[in-house]
Amino acid sequence: KSVQPEPSIRIGIIGGGIGGSSCSYFLHELFGAKASIDVYEPSDIGGRIATVDIGGHTYESGASIIHPGNMYMKKFTKEFGLKHKDKIPGQKMGFYDGEKFVFLESDWVIATYAKMLWHYGWDLIKFRREIGVFVEKFSRIYDSQKKGVAYSSVEGIMNTIGGNEVVDYTKVPFLKALKDRGYKDVIIDEMMAIATRVNYGQSVNMSAFAGFVSVAGIQGGLFSVHGGNNQVCSQLLQKSRANIIKSTIKGVKLDTESATPGYYLTIAANENSNSTFHTSERYDIIVIATPLHEGKSNISFEGFPKKITNFPGRFHRTVATFVDGELNTASFGFKNMSGCPNQILTTKDNQFKINSIAHNLPIDCKVGNKESQKPVWKVFSKEPLSEKQLYALFASRKEMKVVDWLAYPHYDPQNSLPKFELHDQLYYINGIEWAASAIEMLIVGSRNTALLAYNKYNGLNDMIDVDFNQKTEL
Numbered sequence: 433k434s435v436q437p438e439p440s441i442r443i444g445i446i447g448g449g450i451g452g453s454s455c456s457y458f459l460h461e462l463f464g465a466k467a468s469i470d471v472y473e474p475s476d477i478g479g480r481i482a483t484v485d486i487g488g489h490t491y492e493s494g495a496s497i498i499h500p501g502n503m504y505m506k507k508f509t510k511e512f513g514l515k516h517k518d519k520i521p522g523q524k525m526g527f528y529d530g531e532k533f534v535f536l537e538s539d540w541v542i543a544t545y546a547k548m549l550w551h552y553g554w555d556l557i558k559f560r561r562e563i564g565v566f567v568e569k570f571s572r573i574y575d576s577q578k579k580g581v582a583y584s585s586v587e588g589i590m591n592t593i594g595g596n597e598v599v600d601y602t603k604v605p606f607l608k609a610l611k612d613r614g615y616k617d618v619i620i621d622e623m624m625a626i627a628t629r630v631n632y633g634q635s636v637n638m639s640a641f642a643g644f645v646s647v648a649g650i651q652g653g654l655f656s657v658h659g660g661n662n663q664v665c666s667q668l669l670q671k672s673r674a675n676i677i678k679s680t681i682k683g684v685k686l687d688t689e690s691a692t693p694g695y696y697l698t699i700a701a702n703e704n705s706n707s708t709f710h711t712s713e714r715y716d717i718i719v720i721a722t723p724l725h726e727g728k729s730n731i732s733f734e735g736f737p738k739k740i741t742n743f744p745g746r747f748h749r750t751v752a753t754f755v756d757g758e759l760n761t762a763s764f765g766f767k768n769m770s771g772c773p774n775q776i777l778t779t780k781d782n783q784f785k786i787n788s789i790a791h792n793l794p795i796d797c798k799v800g801n802k803e804s805q806k807p808v809w810k811v812f813s814k815e816p817l818s819e820k821q822l823y824a825l826f827a828s829r830k831e832m833k834v835v836d837w838l839a840y841p842h843y844d845p846q847n848s849l850p851k852f853e854l855h856d857q858l859y860y861i862n863g864i865e866w867a868a869s870a871i872e873m874l875i876v877g878s879r880n881t882a883l884l885a886y887n888k889y890n891g892l893n894d895m896i897d898v899d900f901n902q903k904t905e906l
């Protein structure tokens with residue numbers, strides 16, 4: 433009978449969302465039984481990919497879509513025996529400019545494509561091709577991670593994806609990148625604007641990299657996990673044999689006494705995070721898997737030679753209002769739902785002050801089971817909806833739930849990209865969100881962080897910050 437060695441490395445992860453859970457999985461894959469992993473998450477596992485219950489069904493409350501080119505989410509779904517959520521027919525999309533629908537989907541796919549081609553011309557084909565190339569470039573990061581390469585900064589990852597061109601995408605407005613490529617105003621003002629508004633609540637003035645990712649998020653073939661994307665997080669934590677601790681972390685303190693790098697986590701002793709009674713635990717490696725920006729967390733850093741405080745930029749407020757009720761179709765120029773789209777995406781700020789209003793289906797809906805297909809309306813807006821706005825949008829309301837959250841960074845091209853490495857063995861996954869926030873982006877960031885910790889711990893310095901564009905023979 434083989435005897436398992438006692439773990440000799442203690443790893444603490446702050447946050448049990450997709451970043452924290454996938455990092456736990458990758459760290460376990462790399463360090464094996466040598467490491468014991470504690471994941472601190474005071475709320476539900478899943479973070480921003482959690483769910484909301486309404487009218488007796490469960491719906492995705494946050495990040496809900498996965499791109500078919502997202503290799504890690506595809507791998508995890510398969511590995512954990514999860515299925516894709518069924519596609520239920522009858523979803524009809526319309527682009528609304530505040531006065532009229534500038535584009536309305538047809539009941540037939542071919543007719544919709546022909547209409548789109550007529551409306552947007554050659555730009556539509558050009559852009560589809562360009563996104564394809566972009567997604568292919570993105571796969572270079574999977575190759576470099578497979579070979580064990582890690583980057584200490586988000587910029588290193590961008591450089592691997594596409595050299596200076598992609599690094600620059602994080603620094604120029606999407607609008608400029610599109611104009612430089614010769615796109616006409618109609619596709620920019622409608623389709624590109626919709627992608628940035630629906631996916632990030634922002635506009636084409638946001639940085640180009642996040643703009644490209646947002647457009648990838650309105651392509652065909654997108655999926656989500658049957659039963660909820662957050663199952664991936666629970667499975668990842670289970671596979672990594674992590675201890676899940678329901679406590680709030682108040683601070684990280686450098687261990688200055690020991691010869692080897694180490695950190696103390698200050699832990700709120702009970703679920704009341706305001707309690708003044710704290711405990712402390714020492715770890716060899718710490719991974720922060722929660723945003724550190726202003727308004728998002730108040731973790732303090734103590735005893736570090738260089739102050740860890742400066743995380744410039746701000747998070748963007750997104751309000752998701754779920755309504756079990758009837759749309760006021762007259763507000764959109766229709767007598768009833770016949771002919772009226774149930775996926776209304778707005779091209780610009782409008783009288784309703786909404787980014788989109790769309791039918792949302794339960795996480796476990798099934799083709800052939802009508803009861804499981806109960807849609808609710810999900811409205812995205814920048815501010816909570818007033819009673820007057822709700823009255824204009826809905827003819828009737830049975831139940832309503834509001835998720836008001838600081839969802840994504842505000843993508844100002846002036847923002848600088850954070851580093852993954854905050855100190856010797858103190859890491860920050862969510863820095864990657866400042867290039868673009870999506871489930872897959874956080875997994876890419878988390879695998880990078882796990883590789884960085886592993887390479888550093890084992891002195892594999894030649895596997896850190898390798899210019900993958902120059903050196904592919906690794």
Ligand SMILES: CC(C)=CCC/C(C)=C/CC/C(C)=C/CSC[C@H](N)C(=O)O
Binds near residue numbers: 873
């Ligand atoms: C760089 C490009 C174009 C693709 C790389 C792969 C990638 C990260 C694709 C993600 C596409 C996607 C699902 C975008 C949605 S934006 C964020 C969304 N609202 C969410 O909450 O996840």
